[in-house]
Amino acid sequence: MTFDCIVVGSHLRFDGVWQRPQQIVTRLAERVPVLFVEEPFAAAIDRDEVREERGVTIVRPLRRNARGAAPADAATLATARAWAGARRTLVWLYTPMMAALEALASDGMLVYDCMDELAGFAFAPDAMAAREADLTARARLVFAGGKSLYEARRAEGGAKVRLYPSGVEYDHFARARTLPRHPLAAHLEPPVCGYIGAIDERIDFALVEALAARGANVVMVGPVVKIDAATLPRRANVHFTGQMPYAELPALLAGFDVAIMPFAINAATTFISPTKTPEYLAAGRPVVSSPIADVVASYGDVVTIADSPEAFAEACLAVRIDPARDARASERAHAAGWDAIVARMWSDLERE
Secondary structure (H helix, E strand, O other): OOOOEEEEEOOOOOOOOOOHHHHHHHHHOOOOOEEEEOOOEEOOOOEEEEEEEOOEEEEEEEEOOOOOOOOOOHHHHHHHHHHHOOOOEEEEEOOHHHHHHHHHOHHHOEEEEEOOOHHHOOOOOOOHHHHHHHHHHHOOEEEEOOHHHHHHHHHHHHHHEEEOOOOEOHHHHHHHHOOOOOHHHHOOOOOEEEEEOOEOOOEOHHHHHHHHHOOOEEEEEEOEOOOOHHHOOOOOOEEEEEOOOHHHHHHHHHOOOEEEEOEOOOOOOOOOOOOHHHHHHHOOOOEEEOOOHHHHHHHOOOOEEOOOHHHHHHHHHHOOOOHHHHHHHHHHHHOOEHHHHHHHHHHHHHHO
């Protein structure tokens, strides 16, 4: 494909938890101009807010009726069309609910970067699964963010589906090996078991409760979304920090004795391939996870897997840094760099 700019449609906010979409689009923006279109945001007036950040142009549609507004409505489509102008445009989607942006694609240049099974998430629109199937069929390329997703999408889309698991900024997270503990964790008595990421319907709070009941300090770093905050564990040794800047994550990890992935086994986690796995490993933390399929398949030899609240708590209390396992984990994480991943994606785009 030959194109001069990229229009990205995302269900995630650019200034939200820094993860796969931001890592990829900021690197794409080093090659061609990129417009990042968000879903509608509640405001007192209807307008499209446009700003520049990290080399990316971001459009945030402000709508009085944000909850009922269609993603990529006519006004936002006009904003994106004016930005693209006469340039040959590649449309890159993270959600099928923004398929209206496909109208901007030159010569059918449409890519779907499938990072999650969105139809399995809480509050997913009823039409999500059908629209995703349509998008998979129409897209020129489909990038799958993990092995389970790849297998599912490959069955639908054939050879145009490519496996691209999420990566890590290795040097950024490896700083946790030498940094002092972050002030938020510095006063906590060990063991300190920490999680970094969105806190939503994918978290199994029975695992968190079991760990806290054994006396560990549990630190949950990230925004609470799509769940009632009143349902969170209320213990003196369970600490919720809210979203923290990406730059501070290594220092927070430096304060964790164990990095945890207390995911529930449910419809929202069937196909997840957590970005935090290589980030934790790069940071040199022992990692304990519930039995998420992609974690077991890709990292089962360097991550401790526990399949019940009692086993999870016991594993967190017993795990220690093992130099041989840490060396394997570090090597695995180092090989999963975002720069190399985006370079391979770019090669796929050029060959298509």
